[in-house]
Each structure stands twice: as structure tokens, then as C-alpha cells.
Amino acid sequence: MEKFKVLVVDDEDDFRETIVKRLRGRHLDTTGVASGEEALKAMEQESFDVVVLDVRMPGMDGIEALKEMKKRWPLTEVIMLTGHASVESGIQGMQLGAFDYVMKPVPLDELLDKMRQAYERKRIQEGKF
């Protein structure tokens, strides 16, 4: 599988640390941060291909972070993760340009599949620009 850079944004430490570890195990260049603010800071430092973003976080929530990310890095694809299904925020997220909206818990292989597709989409878009 082709390598790409992933940023995982989730305030639940256990969840984030585990998923970062497992994605690294699949040879993905993965970084984990605990908040929307930190995510934006990380993205200023280096470029990421795919962001996995929790919807509900203290401080800047996922939707706010998504808005900011798509404004500043429109080509980076964002997969929203949610623990509680909220149709409202799902619609909002898709409208703001999220690549997908996924319910937790999601099997790693399924998530990986979505991440690959998101990355492929980014590559297609970059070819266009």
C-alpha cells in the first residue's frame, strides 16, 4: 500500500493512542493530537494527506475544526468520527466538505479502506490543480 500522512484528532487518549499505534503498524506515517487547536497547529507545521477527526471535543469541536481545515487546506481530506450518531452534525459535516462520516466503533480495516479512498481522492484532485 502506498504511504501517506495521517493526522488523528481525538481527545480520548486511549482511543487515540491505540489507533495511532495500529496505523503505524500498517506502515502509515501517523501523528496523534488531542484537540482541534492542536490539529491546526500540527497542520501548519507539516502537511497531512488525511485527517481523522472526532466530532465531539472540548474547546474547538470537530465541525469548527473541519471548517477551518477545509478553508486553509482544501485538498486535505477529512474523515469525521463520531461516538454518538447525530444526523444534524453529519449533514453539516458533509456539507462542509468532509470526505466521510463514520460511527465509532469502526473496524480498523474499514477505516483504512476509507482512508485509502480519501487519499486517492486527494491525489486525483492534485492532478487537476
Add this chain to the structure above:
Amino acid sequence: MWPSLPLGAGRGWLPWLAPTLTLLAGLCLWEGGYRFFSVAAVALSALGCAGVRALCVRLAQAENARQLLDERLLTTQKLAALGELAAGISHEINNPLAIIRQEAEWLRELLSGARFQDPAQLLEFRESLQEIILAVERAREVTGKVLELARERQPVIQKLDLNRLLEDMARLVEHEARRKNIRMERRFAPDLPPVESDGPLLRQAVLNLLTNAYQAMEDGGTITLTSSWAGPDHVKIAIRDTGVGIPPEMLDKIFLPFFTTKPPGTGTGLGLAITQTIIHRLGGTISVASQPKHGTTFTIVLPLSWEPQEQKG
């Protein structure tokens, strides 16, 4: 529009031919479709009566289809012009809205250091500011959707597993639907090939329709989500609810921007307009059938392989 022609099989049909041809030609001219006349005349001379009847049926169908297309094109053009206007206005309104919001937030900050003789006044001040900010957010939701409607977002085409996509969106809605005693039924064709389409756009469209479906059901019901073949190179998605249904006189308006049956402030009336725009952009069609008190079905037909459209919108 076309008369059933007195063309019985067997002998004796020849004498009918001349008057029939004249009648046919007259009708064609009258319909303004005189280009059909030459085709019809040539074909008539070459074909037997069964062929003539079949031809007439085909011609009538073609004429109907053409009229439908003309109407659709006109509606599309009208909507495109309206959309452009609305987008222009939205854009202009967004700037002052941003200023109002920023100033309101600044006032809120100033307020933390302010002193009032009557503390109740401070509270009222705060609540008032909060109302302003909320109202600005609501306005921005509308302008955002209008801009979304007008934005020419070129689809990014990838091979999609349609059933997977439908299942994902169903799961999102199912959780919330269950609380309203709504069941989600899946009928996915197992043999669908990958569909060339834009995942995020299609997800948005399906999610919009699923939301509408569960909002249409007040005290429980069933949403049936179906995927199937539609001819050799198309697939069909159907979303059926057992809700209140749509009155027949409203059916042809529901895709129009700002048309809503929801109480003011709860819906922008742009969901279905956006959904239709998306589906057209994906090279597909969307249609609706409804029976008041029994429910509504939205049907999307998508091509298996996507080709860029010449026509915008």
C-alpha cells in the same frame, strides 16, 4: 395527441392510406413538429400498417419526451439564473453578517469588565447579545446553503461500493430514528458493480433524503432503503418512508429552492434543491412519488460510469 388510426389488418387498408397521411401531416404541422412529417411520410410509404401504427406510437413518445426535456431545460435555466442571483446576494450579506457577529462577540468581551447598577440588567444585556449571535448563525446557515447550491463543484470520480455507502448513511440515521420508533429496512442488490461517482457528494444526497424520510414520520414507521439495477448500465437507489406523504399539488415544487413544508425557522427549504443539484451533477436523475398519509419514495438513478456533462447545472 395522436388518433388511433383506422388501420385494420388485412385487405382494404389501402384506401385509408391517403386520408391518413394527410391527417398525419396536418397533425404534425399543427403540432409544430413538421420535421417529423418528412420522416413519417417516407416511412409510411415503406411500411405495412402494423409498422405504421408502431411508428406513430414512437413519434408520439418522442414528441412527449422532447416536450418534457424542453420544460426541464427551461426550469434548469431559470433555476440557474435564480441561483446565481441568490448566491450573489448571499455573498454580499455574508460580509456584514461576519461583522455583526464579530462586534457582538467583542461586546460580550467588553461586558465581562463592565459594571451595572442593576445586575439583572447585565444578565439581560448578555442574553440579548446571545440572541444576536444565534440569529446571525441562522442567517449564515441560509447563506451558506445558497452558496452551496450555486457552487460549481466539479465531481471527483472514484469507484464506489454503493451498498457500503448506503449502509454507512443508514447507520448514521438509524440511531436517531430508533428513538422515534422508526425501523430501517435494507434491500440491497448483492451483485452491483462499483459505481463511478463522487462519494462525498452522493453521501450528502443520500443523507439528506434519509433525514427527510425520518422527519416525515411522526409516530414511527419504516424507512426502506433499496439498491438495484436500472437497466444494463445504471443503478437505482430508492428511499421510501411510510410518513405523511406529499400532497399532489406540491409534488412538482418540492425540488424548488426555499420551498418547505416545515414551520419557519426549522428548515431552510434547500435540502432537496441541493440534493437534486448534486444528483444532476453526478449525471443522474431524481424523482419522487407520493401518496398522502401513506408515504413518499425518492428514486435516484445513477450511471455506472460517469462522463463529464457539457451542460452546466
